[in-house]
Amino acid sequence: MFAQYLQIMGRLRGASAPGRVVVVGVLGACALVLGTAPPAWADVTMAEFPANGQPQQIVSGPDGALWFTLASPANDIGRITPDGTTIYYSIPTSSSFPQGIASVPDGNLWFTEQSAGKVGKITPSGAITEYSTGGFPTGIVAGPDGNLWFTEFNTDKIGEITTSGTITEYQIPTANSYPVLITPGPDDNLWFTERGANQIGRVTTGGAFTEFPLPTANSSPNGITAGPDGAIWFTELAGKIGRITPSGAITEYATPTGGSYPEGITAGPDGNVWFTEAGAGQIGRFSVPGVAASPSSLTFPSQPVGTTSQSTTVTVSNTGPGRPLAISGVTLSGANAGDFAINSDACTGTSLAVNGTCTVGVSFAPTAIGTRSASLVLADDALDSPQSLPLTGTGAPSADVGISLGATPNPVKAGRTLTYTITVSDFGPTAASGVSLTDALPSTVQFQSEGTTQGTCTTPAVGASGTVNCSVGSLANGATATVTLVVKVISTAKTAITDSASEISTSYDPKASNDSATVTTNVFGRH
16 A cells, blocks of 8 residues: 655654765655755654645646645645645546646646546646546656657557647557656657557657667566666666667666566766665665766877877776776777777776776877778776777878989090989889979089980080979889989099989978989090
8 A cells, every 4th residue: 555645854863974865755656856965964854744645746846846646535736845834736537546747847737647538737826727638648748849748558659738738649659558657868859668568669759759679578667767878767667777878779787686676767966877666665776987088089180101190198087976987998999990009008907986087098100091080999887888989080191202313334434425314213102292303413514315204304405514303293102203314524534423313202201311312423534
């Protein structure tokens, strides 16, 4: 039998506990009222107020009072002030068995009448209006669209009622689903339990349904609430607490006490999930650790292929509030995971206290030109494990362009022609762009002619000395370009002529030692 009292407060004597949690339950209501006792309290007082019936559900009203539904033998909506003053408002329809109640932004309270097949509205002054829905309306909540949404237990429908009383009903796809309770989700949809179909349902404000079967057969889902972690939490009368993400991923957790029969569930002010255990006579708490990474993604600046960036630090935090966070591993995954490296890892194998932090160092070493992407993956005992932190970077061209210089014949006779052969090569790892070369001819020779396998050159006039500049353009990895310069030796004495050439490119060049070349040619006289 239900206790016919509205349990608002009670008296607990004994040693005080700083931050003691005071949990007050209302039998038969599947609801929780949570508060935190100030550390200075030496004891906590609890008082019970007669309710003249079976109090079902309770909610804070817009007027600073608590409002509750009161069933057999009463048929009322009750209002109780914080000092215990109680007023009862009789529902016009007799034996309606009021159940769910919700406070709405329009300043009124709305409730379900299971036996009467109605939804009621009560103003803070006690004026009641009833709207016939049919079915067996049970749970009711304010929706993200400003309307009221409710379950119809025995007609397999979800109902919507505007604050002006216009009702729309949406048929759940699965027959005999028996929807029980309903909650607004973090995705601006409505989520509800289907006890008969053993499913969690989701309905958009436009009436589109998605249903998610539970892994455990015959688990009888009942209570449901939006959690502190962006997921939906629900109870299973078979002895489990369930969690479903907005995308539909379901995880179930068995309660420690067998036969606990969990019913009501809510997100507490401490960031944990609290639930009732009707079979065990207990209140349960599910501690939820939170994981945050700062920054939440890494974008590396353009990095030449074949080189490595500086290490960037990622700070991992246990945002709490539930319990320590055990981190079992930090890895890399994704299409270009090999282009990134974990340089330091102070997280793997650690247990982070609430608000504790650890760090991971990541660097970028692209193996190809263009956008490269991967993920830093954290494995831990948080509910949303593993967590992935996006990594991106851009591989820039990196080409080792080198130059060589040869002279024939060597030695050469004074007054004869000498041919300089300049070869520019791309040794990779990528193609090179904007390749050019320069050869400042020795003063002891005169330019005669030029030839190139690629690009164009500007030269001194025939018979003059000066500088040759050639624009080679782009070179593929492994490609070469050759420039030949024919000059006339004008020295008449025995001597040595030294020529130098150099190249540059607009691509990153990791090696400077082969960017210039020199050749010395011995000259012997005419006699």
